[in-house]
Amino acid sequence: MKNVTKYLLTGFFALCIWGLFLADMLVPTRAFSELENRPLAQVPAFSARALFQNAYTLKYEEYVNDQFVGRDSWITLKSLGESALGKLENNGVIYGKQNQLFEEASTLDDRQLNKNVGYIQEFIQQYSNRNIALTIIPNSYAILEELLPEGLPVIDQKGIIQEQYARFAGEPVVICDITPTMLGHKDEYIYYRTDHHWTTQGAYLAYREYMEILGRKPVSLDQLSAHEVGDFYGTYYSKAKKWDAVPDVITWYDVETNGVTIDGKAVEGLYDHSMWEQRDKYKAFLHGNNGLMVIESGEEGAQGRILVFKDSYGNSLVPFLVKNFKEVHVVDLRYFNDVASLLEENSYDAIWVLYNFSSLATDQNLYKLVH
């Protein structure tokens, strides 16, 4: 017995080193990681040039890491280790109470935020008679404060949003401040636990608020037929890979359309139903993020035309607008460049600039509103 334990560690180590090395050689490479929701590095092409620029060795190392045998299990093991160490975060994602995940936000670089809000101001002044509304969608950490770990340093996002709204005092714009409403419903399922987006229920609250401002009658949720898709592990999960995360449920509603085009090409309906089966289920809404989407409503009583400038948060909200407006134009400035012609060629009953706070603080495309 004594002799066995004497060489046990050596045997174990040798087995690990050579065994995993061989297994690593034999296991086929994967193109995509479902767990991390990202493409994995592949074998780099060798060239003397790449070698001397140190690009080859760097890429080779990435490839070895990404394709390491049992990668997903190792990641889960690390996540278990983090829990054992009592860590309250992993890879920039904070573990809140009741399985709620949050993004880390202890500091804010407000240069891009101030710039972007400046572009919106310019846009409003330029189109002062176009009935423009602005909404900044708060992040989950600003609304679900009680679920944050105690003592977590976090920026005062609600305060910053109010400061930004205050910059529009006296300007021809309707501020549709949804923060109080969101706070009033903070005990409901308005943000995903494992994803940075709001849920369809959260989006509905913003829609209702805006319709009331416009004097239109918001559709009531129980008049709609709902569908649920479970087992949704969102972007926070992909970063933190928390081993005991609780998956989310996505709700989507039937809305009639008479034709939908994306950048001029016809697509079927508001949802890409194939995405419900995929990892990144949120991409089903509006077929993901696209430049210009034009939706012809098939709903009875829908009238008028609205233009929405949005980030991905808007994707789960737009279906509600199709209930009220005969025509809904949806622009994602990341993929769309010609705002001036769009506004010249179309008359709109309402224009809604709808951005999440984090996008507004980081997006580099809002200048396209005015240039």
Next chain:
Amino acid sequence: MVFSSILFLFRFMPIAFGIYYLTPRRYKNAVLFVVSLIFYSWGEVRYLPIMIASTVVDYVASLGIERRRAKGFRGRGYLALSLCFNLGSLGFFKYSGFLAENLNALLGLNIPVLALTLPLGISFYTFQTMSYTIDVYREDVKAEHNFINFGAYVTLFPQLIAGPIVRYSDVARELKERTHTLEGVGKGIQTFIMGLGSKVLIANNIGSLWTRVSAMDFATVSTPLAWLGIMAFALQIYFDFSGYSLMAIGLGKMLGFEFPQNFNYPYISKSITEFWRRWHMTLGSWFREYVYIPLGGNRKGAARQYFNILVVWATTGLWHGASWNFVLWGLYFALFLCIEKAFLLKKLEKSRVLSHVYLLVLVLISWALFAITDFALLGQFFTRLFGGYAGSDWIYYLRNYGITFILGFLFSTPILRKVRDKLGENHLLVTVFCAVVFLMSVAYLVDSTYNPFLYFRF
């Protein structure tokens, strides 16, 4: 390449060790030489010629010294060649930019500052090879005639990039005849795993706290958080550095070499004097052997001794990086070493609690000098450390890093070694513990978001 990577563990190790063990004894050094060159130039091919040049120059210089000596000369010219080459390349790559910046600032000149990447481990291997030619010159060792053996010594991959600084005399015998036993390999594996765990599980985990604090606007940091931050840095640099040394020593054992110990639980010291006998021991003994004693050490009177201490510590500081804060860091230690030498040491050795508090506070302050290269920021950080600023920002970080801190404090003491010695080094519990540490380290390396290499400035 660094030890703490999947690439090293599951590509380099199986291949290099596989070839090494299968090769007949007489060719083992050749294998070592070749795999070490691959290890070194992985990630920076352009520095391969520097490494080879360094090997050739010191090989030629030592043979030259021997030949001149046979003719009744001392071989000074060859020694100078070796010193000039080693100090010259170190000076060129590490200090030329620093020198140019200071001359520009001081004299209003406009010397262009070259943006050079420091060749990996240059501060370590230049010191190693210099020790060899100096020892040959002093007739402490015989010159190595076999180029392959010498090449294997210079490039020996375990100790090449982050120490310990292995002197030729430490391994001269093993280079020629060493034995490889399964038992030795087993011990090596245990040491290697402890080093890997120190680096990956403790240093990286606690280090991310200091990285965060140092990225904050110091004007908003509370006093408790400032102390937490600097304690995190102290644990990070200790476990990172001693972890690398342990990995090196372990790999050395697996190859049949005995490298000198480099860290001996420095944080349990009772004085700065003791701390430096326990911290980076091979660097300390290098400076003692090749700078302090040649300067006269303590044999030329008290005043000269204090001066010698000052010189040794200013250069030790500068060795850690080309920046004034490192010089200040070295001089800071020189000051306390002199004070202790003058009267304090005897009192410290008698005290049981206060001396530990004294040592830890002084060392933490030294790490602030070490970690913050910008003097304005350093000043700001010190006002936060000692200004008594209240705040609640530390609560979250204490909760998040609390257990890691406790593990760090615990493993800074010899507790693990004592348990192992009590159980016996092949006890099943020891084996299981090592296996778990190894598997967890691999898991953390696979999903690593923070795995810095701290010695790029060294």
